[in-house]
Amino acid sequence: SQKIEQNSEALNIQEGKTATLTCNYTNYSPAYLQWYRQDPGRGPVFLLLIRENEKEKRKERLKVTFDTTLKQSLFHITASQPADSATYLCALLSGGYQKVTFGTGTKLQVIP
């Protein structure tokens, strides 16, 4: 069956360090992979999209990699700040309807 796995344990890191979150998937051939941020009681906010033929995408302090051989994406936040504390969701998009399937998310806590 199709599965999207993100580390369910919270990730605690010191302010200023680089946070790295992992997304692994099985039985998918996604055309795109997306990352979202979600704060408590709010809807997810779109951060980055990477296509299957792209290896890496950057946006300000964010970097995403996409390895279709390993079936894995890594999401990096450099120079992390307490304001980056949130849950980060990985999402895969496949099929003709642009339907996105989400992982369970990883909670990031940046400690001042």
Add this chain to the structure above:
Amino acid sequence: DTGVSQNPRHKITKRGQNVTFRCDPISEHNRLYWYRQTLGQGPEFLTYFQNEAQLEKSRLLSDRFSAERPKGSFSTLEIQRTEQGDSAMYLCASSGGGGYTFGSGTRLTVV
């Protein structure tokens, strides 16, 4: 346009009652999605509209759930004969391609 708007933000209802939620998407987006999210889980896909056509419906959606998008603008999600297991955050998102823009959701509590 200020993004995707969902109403109400919170709804408490008694088991067995019907509830209806509304979503107003970003006006130029032709795709609209409904998701359900419970605590500690990612959003689960419920249904998808392209303009006014409902193109896909999840097997999670029992016949007590129905969604409409008349005229391809706002959408409504109705749950009939609510059950306690329906308690969740109901999220609406719209897209014109690329990433989704989500609303803040409607939190439903069935007591």
